[in-house]
Amino acid sequence: MSNTPVIAAVDGSEHSLRALEWARKEAVRHDCGLLVAHVLPDHAQLYAGRRASLHDASEPGEIPDPVRPWVASVLGAGGSELPEGVAYEALEGSVPEALRVIGSEARMLVMGSRGRGGFASLLLGSSSRAVASSAACPVVVVPHAERGAAAEADAAADTAAGAGQSAGRVVLGLHAAETPDDVLTFAFTEAAVRGTTVQVVSAYAIPPSPTLVIDSPFAVIPPEGLADEGDGVPAEREMLRSQTERLAPLRERFPDVPVEQAAVPGDPAGRLVIASRAAALVVVGRHHPRRTAMSLAIGSVAHAVLHHAHGPVAVVPTLKDDV
Template structure:
């Protein structure tokens, strides 16, 4: 069994239950431990601080943690402990910071799209967004039920067999992102589908100074199958994927070059995929830029299935 765990962040909400179920299956796939992490609410942290400062031996040594009991019952634990390979840790501090610290040595950190304290109308909670933006490990966000992310138990086998879809900008996507996607496809014995998008000309009705990446008309003229932009995109994909094909010879690969918006295409693909994989941000951005790129941001907000946001490790540590 690997010593690098999958971490499930829970808070007792229905959203974190779905994340816990997903993380437990992921730990089995990778033959590694499962660490269930709960960031204590403010009142519990205040109690712990008060007891420590006053050294009051008359107070219970441990604050009641109903989430720990909830986790035990969900995982079918016998007695006071947890099933073999599962550990539980109560954390103090803010949710993003506590999870960022504990996730520094994790295989991945799995959490729900919003927690117990989130607004019901939000597709993505502030804690999930913050953790996905800052964690040193890949963060998988499992959407809530209203988005139709995880099917019912009867369809579970079909969903787990779905392909892994990864968004690729051939010149910019870090190798970490591709390696994560191929690894996930390998442990699922499924296909990895690589999706790249190329810009299309704007409508003639748009103003001439529109901020669009435009393919000139001569670049679209083509007597063969597909436009030159598509063929060039597929060629670039093939070049980037060659080392991954060698490392993962048993993983089938599908390549797709599509016109238009990359995020929109990935959201559509998420309806039938077991996992969508995106890079956290453009590797050339400076420290003053947003911590998460526009594609990752859009996919996190709108995907119908689990989304893995993979950091550029050499830039994020």
């Protein structure tokens, strides 16, 4: 069994229940431990501080934590398979900072898209966004039930239609020249433990419609990037060639993982959101590698996919300093 755990961040909400269940399955797949972490609410932390400052021996010694028995009941119900090592830890401090610290040695940190205190209309909670933007390990954000329902329905339809291998695949957002190797390795590893396909999605710019040019910035591509006489789009062919070259080392390392390549016109985030409907997991890099390796900023593609994807999204940081 691996000593590097999967961490599930929970707060007792329905959102964190989905994250806990996803993390449980992930720990079983990787044959590693599961650490369930709960950042104590402010009132519990204030109580602990008061007791410590007053040295009041008459006060209960333990900080009240109603989430601990909830976790025990969830993991103990239904006969679901558990990893060999399951631990629980109550944390103090702000939610983003406490989870960043505990996640520094984790295989990945799994959390819900919204917490107990989030507004129902929010697509992504502030804590999820903050942790995904700055954690030292990959962060998987599991969407709430309403967003996940569409993905589950589409995956079931794909299976019924005989899509087979494509349903439940791992989708990798790739910029062949810029996406760090850590992102590719994470995606292929996830596909390997699931016995599924990696679908590699790259997007290229297209000339805008004249109606969109007014008062709007747009990218201009050279004539060779336009469609030629029925032989396809040179920009697409070049992107597929770049993909193939970049993926060669991963194909060698993971010979049993099938790979589907897609070069598509338009916005990369939008294409990844569409692909998320039939995906078990979407994998994106956290930021442009030309930023510093430990930059707190999250890239625009990762930001948009986190907000709108229909299934779990893994945001993978750059783990090396020499990019």
